[in-house]
Amino acid sequence: MELTADNLWSAAGPWVLHIFWALVIFYIGRKVARWMSNYLAKQLTRHGLDDLLVKLAGNTAYVALMALVVLAALDQLGIDTTSALAVFGAAGLAVGLAVKDSLSNFAAGVMIAFFQPFKLGHYIEAAGTAGTVLEVEMFNTTLLTPDNKRIIVPNRLVYNDTIVNYSAEENRRVDLVFGISYQDDIKRARALIETVIAEDERILKDPAATVAVGELADSSVNINVRPWVKNKDFWSVRAGLLENTKLAFDANGISIPFPQQDVHMHQVDTKEARLLNENNREAE
Numbered sequence: 286m287e288l289t290a291d292n293l294w295s296a297a298g299p300w301v302l303h304i305f306w307a308l309v310i311f312y313i314g315r316k317v318a319r320w321m322s323n324y325l326a327k328q329l330t331r332h333g334l335d336d337l338l339v340k341l342a343g344n345t346a347y348v349a350l351m352a353l354v355v356l357a358a359l360d361q362l363g364i365d366t367t368s369a370l371a372v373f374g375a376a377g378l379a380v381g382l383a384v385k386d387s388l389s390n391f392a393a394g395v396m397i398a399f400f401q402p403f404k405l406g407h408y409i410e411a412a413g414t415a416g417t418v419l420e421v422e423m424f425n426t427t428l429l430t431p432d433n434k435r436i437i438v439p440n441r442l443v444y445n446d447t448i449v450n451y452s453a454e455e456n457r458r459v460d461l462v463f464g465i466s467y468q469d470d471i472k473r474a475r476a477l478i479e480t481v482i483a484e485d486e487r488i489l490k491d492p493a494a495t496v497a498v499g500e501l502a503d504s505s506v507n508i509n510v511r512p513w514v515k516n517k518d519f520w521s522v523r524a525g526l527l528e529n530t531k532l533a534f535d536a537n538g539i540s541i542p543f544p545q546q547d548v549h550m551h552q553v554d555t556k557e558a559r560l561l562n563e564n565n566r567e568a569e
Contacts, residue, residue, distance in 0.1 A: 307361040314354030322347035336405045341398040344423050386441070390424040393440035397421055402444075407452035412442040415449075456489065457516045459523050463530060464505030466540045471498060471506060477533045482512050485529075487522050489513045505542040 326343035330336070398421065403409045408417050409428070414436050416428030426443050428436040451457070465474045475496050482494050494512035501507075510530075514522045534541060 303362050307358040310361055311354060311358045314357060315351065318347055318350035318354060321350060340405075341394055341421060341423070348423070386439070387424055389441040390439045393444035394421060394423055394426075396444055397426070397440060402448045403450045403453070407450055409451065410449040412438045412446045414438065452516060455516060456492075456513050457519050458511055458513050459519060459526065461510040461523070461526060462499065463508045463510060463534075464502065464542055465508065465534075466542050467506060469506075469539050471508075473537065474534070474539050475508060477537055477539065478508065478510055478530055481526065481529045481533055482510075485522060485525060487514055487518045489515070 322343045325346050326339045329339045329342055397403075403418055405418050405420070409415065414428060414430075416430040416434075416436055419427040419429050419435070421427075421440070424440060425437045426440055428438060430436060463474070463478065465471070478496050479494075482488055482496070488494060489512070492513050494510070496508065496510050499507050499509035510526065512522070512526070531541070533539075
């Protein structure tokens with residue numbers, strides 16, 4: 286048969302049209318899936334659900350809708366979707382066994398979203414790292430460290446580990462220890478610390494700060510200082526207390542001891558030293 290443009294189009298034309306419409310379905314379907322997932326997220330937000338749960342629900346809906354879009358595109362190409370689903374089901378079982386860690390991460394993400402041990406924007410410590418929660422996705426949790434590093438942690442490691450949430454409560458206690466010399470006046474040192482605390486308006490009056498002797502250590506009398514502050518003021522108040530208390534101590538003659546070591550030198554008699562060297566040589 287002679288190969289002509291009409292013959293070529295009659296043979297390839299239907300396939301070209303199928304591929305074209307499959308691409309159209311995929312393109313439009315992806316846009317619709319994104320729109321529907323965003324719409325779902327907005328409705329959940331409007332009903333007061335937490336941002337973390339909203340994001341996870343939106344991502345899950347998008348993946349499910351995209352699966353339907355892919356099936357519709359395959360159907361347009363003439364592929365039997367019923368057989369494809371059966372193949373995908375069998376393959377999914379095998380893949381599920383191979384990627385059980387990923388499934389565990391997904392399940393842990395769902396648990397995090399529903400039980401909410403933390404929320405977006407909270408500063409947490411989990412899985413051997415710490416940072417501000419940026420996002421909880423289907424498989425991973427993204428943290429931002431104070432020095433601006435992004436850390437991607439699998440959800441199962443986060444949920445199965447001890448989670449320390451530093452942002453869950455409105456107030457937080459600053460724990461400091463100041464050591465003074467045994468020769469210094471304890472009451473005077475405590476009064477200076479209380480004055481520094483009273484002058485800082487960020488420190489809460491209720492609950493009241495605690496300033497008390499906590500330990501009689503080897504080389505110092507340790508005074509525990511425990512004021513309460515708003516969570517957002519924790520680090521700035523801590524730094525201010527350290528600096529202002531040191532300045533107050535210096536201005537009032539209160540010393541802060543530091544570890545010292547005394548080295549005593551003994552002069553050995555020449556004869557004894559000679560005998561000692563001979564003994565060492567014999568031992569060698």
